[in-house]
Amino acid sequence: MKYSIHVLLLIGFILFSNNIPCLAFAENPNHIIDSKDSTNAVKTIRGFLKWYKANYKKSSAFRLVGTDKSGYYFVDKKVCEKYLKHLKSSGFISDTYLQLWRNYFSEMNQNFKDNPQNEGPPEGFDYDLISGTQEPELFYSPSEYLKLAIIKVEKYKVVIKTIDIWEHQFTMSKSSGKWKIDDIQMIGYPMESNPK
Numbered sequence: 001m002k003y004s005i006h007v008l009l010l011i012g013f014i015l016f017s018n019n020i021p022c023l024a025f026a027e028n029p030n031h032i033i034d035s036k037d038s039t040n041a042v043k044t045i046r047g048f049l050k051w052y053k054a055n056y057k058k059s060s061a062f063r064l065v066g067t068d069k070s071g072y073y074f075v076d077k078k079v080c081e082k083y084l085k086h087l088k089s090s091g092f093i094s095d096t097y098l099q100l101w102r103n104y105f106s107e108m109n110q111n112f113k114d115n116p117q118n119e120g121p122p123e124g125f126d127y128d129l130i131s132g133t134q135e136p137e138l139f140y141s142p143s144e145y146l147k148l149a150i151i152k153v154e155k156y157k158v159v160i161k162t163i164d165i166w167e168h169q170f171t172m173s174k175s176s177g178k179w180k181i182d183d184i185q186m187i188g189y190p191m192e193s194n195p196k
Contacts, residue, residue: 041158042148044179045170048092052130053140059086059130064105065122072116075109087130094173094180101129131166132186138166161187 052059062083066076084098108124117123131139151169152159158179162168167187172179 038150038158041150041160041172041174041179044092044172044181045148045160045162046146048090048181049140049146051090051092052136055086055090056136056140059083060128060136062086065125067118071118073112073118073122075105075112077105077109080105092181094175094182096173096182097180097184100183130184131168132184133166139168157182 062079064076064080064083065073066079068074080101084101087093087101088098104124111123115123127134128136128139130136133139147163149161149163150158151161157171157173160170160172162170169183169185169187170181171183171185173182174180
């Protein structure tokens with residue numbers, strides 16, 4: 001009996017130690033992401049954050065908003081497509097995520113038509129779009145040490161939340177054996193921080 005308790009404690013320790021970054025059980029116990037799958041999903045997030053940190057200057061150099069002849073803002077769709085192509089080149093972003101941004105850019109362009117603006121930072125573009133903050137370094141810098149928790153699991157989808165200064169929720173899907181990011185949202189902040 002004593003031996004069984006020691007074995008169970010050892011198994012429990014191994015399962016929840018840092019050797020297995022995440023073991024996720026869904027609200028529905030029939031869907032389980034095994035440790036290899038959860039490790040790969042977490043690697044996707046960490047990989048994207050590392051890529052974003054290395055490519056932040058290039059990412060932020062895209063001028064998504066231009067001014068017309070009268071000096072009013074408009075969303076430059078050609079530049080937006082180049083920006084999205086740049087994000088996709090990371091290898092961590094899904095087409096679903098890119099489509100969310102296309103929809104956002106269209107909505108903001110319509111907003112500029114309905115509510116012309118020619119002063120101050122362009123509404124909806126006055127922060128880093130990926131992190132939802134004006135301090136993106138707090139989003140991408142701690143990627144190696146970032147604590148992550150899997151909060152929802154479906155057959156080929158997973159939602160992972162960061163547990164850090166800024167809480168973000170990554171919605172991901174698995175296609176052709178690879179996890180990709182479908183959405184990134186800041187948790188606990190107004191909609192303008194989660195534009196899509």
